[in-house]
Amino acid sequence: MQIKADLHTHTIASTHAYSTVQEMTAAAAETGLELLAVTDHGIGSPDAPHRWHFHNYKILPRKINGVWLLKGVEANIMDEDGTLDMNEHELSFCEWVIASYHTSCVTFERTPELILQGYRGACENPSVDVIGHPTTDYFPIEHEAAVRLFKESGKLVELNESSICWKPGAMKNAYSFYRLCRDYAVPLVVNTDAHFSEQVGKTPAAAKLLDELNYPRDLIVNLDAARVMEMAAKKRGIVFA
Numbered sequence: 001m002q003i004k005a006d007l008h009t010h011t012i013a014s015t016h017a018y019s020t021v022q023e024m025t026a027a028a029a030e031t032g033l034e035l036l037a038v039t040d041h042g043i044g045s046p047d048a049p050h051r052w053h054f055h056n057y058k059i060l061p062r063k064i065n066g067v068w069l070l071k072g073v074e075a076n077i078m079d080e081d082g083t084l085d086m087n088e089h090e091l092s093f094c095e096w097v098i099a100s101y102h103t104s105c106v107t108f109e110r111t112p113e114l115i116l117q118g119y120r121g122a123c124e125n126p127s128v129d130v131i132g133h134p135t136t137d138y139f140p141i142e143h144e145a146a147v148r149l150f151k152e153s154g155k156l157v158e159l160n161e162s163s164i165c166w167k168p169g170a171m172k173n174a175y176s177f178y179r180l181c182r183d184y185a186v187p188l189v190v191n192t193d194a195h196f197s198e199q200v201g202k203t204p205a206a207a208k209l210l211d212e213l214n215y216p217r218d219l220i221v222n223l224d225a226a227r228v229m230e231m232a233a234k235k236r237g238i239v240f241a
């Protein structure tokens with residue numbers, strides 16, 4: 001399984017990541033990707049770029065090193081109502097929006113009920129495209145309720161290579177969570193969450209998991225870059241030319 005669009009990556013704009021846009025796109029080209037989304041952290045994160053990082057996205061070309069570029073953000077879900085750290089104005093500069101929980105950004109008590117309530121709020125935000133890395137033990141959820149919510153919301157759900165490899169509980173939880181996603185026919189995006197160029201486009205752990213679950217290939221949206229580009233064109237009028 002080789003993804004053709006990596007839709008969750010970080011650049012040196014987040015200082016705990018180590019590669020530039022040039023290096024990330026060059027690595028994407030080398031891996032055979034057609035599309036890359038750069039999605040540095042939303043402004044509520046302790047290691048976020050300044051808001052001007054997003055405001056100035058217009059100067060970046062649509063294609064770099066032969067790879068189409070989506071200029072995005074990994075926004076933080078900040079509370080149990082699903083408020084994002086990027087308001088409507090900030091999000092208007094972004095072409096691809098992931099909504100994720102991170103422990104550094106929330107202060108509410110992380111019960112499964114409140115976490116799900118936050119996801120519900122994020123799902124109601126029309127700017128959000130993807131729910132990011134939903135299976136860590138840091139944010140425990142009741143799997144079936146969450147999968148039903150995501151399915152009904154029409155948001156894409158992420159299977160995140162870095163998360164399942166590095167975060168507590170994420171791999172174990174993933175088997176149960178993505179099995180339910182399969183049963184409810186939830187469309188996925190499989191992303192690296194690369195923080196270094198060498199990681200771009202490589203998702204062996206996710207591929208193994210999806211093989212074992214026999215996940216239908218037509219539900220893995222970013223196996224086909226054109227499909228993602230069509231979504232971005234339809235939703236935000238992005239022209240890939």
Ligand SMILES: [Zn+2]
Nearest residue numbers: 074100132133
């Ligand atoms: Zn994240």
Ligand SMILES: [Zn+2]
Nearest residue numbers: 008010074193
């Ligand atoms: Zn990330």
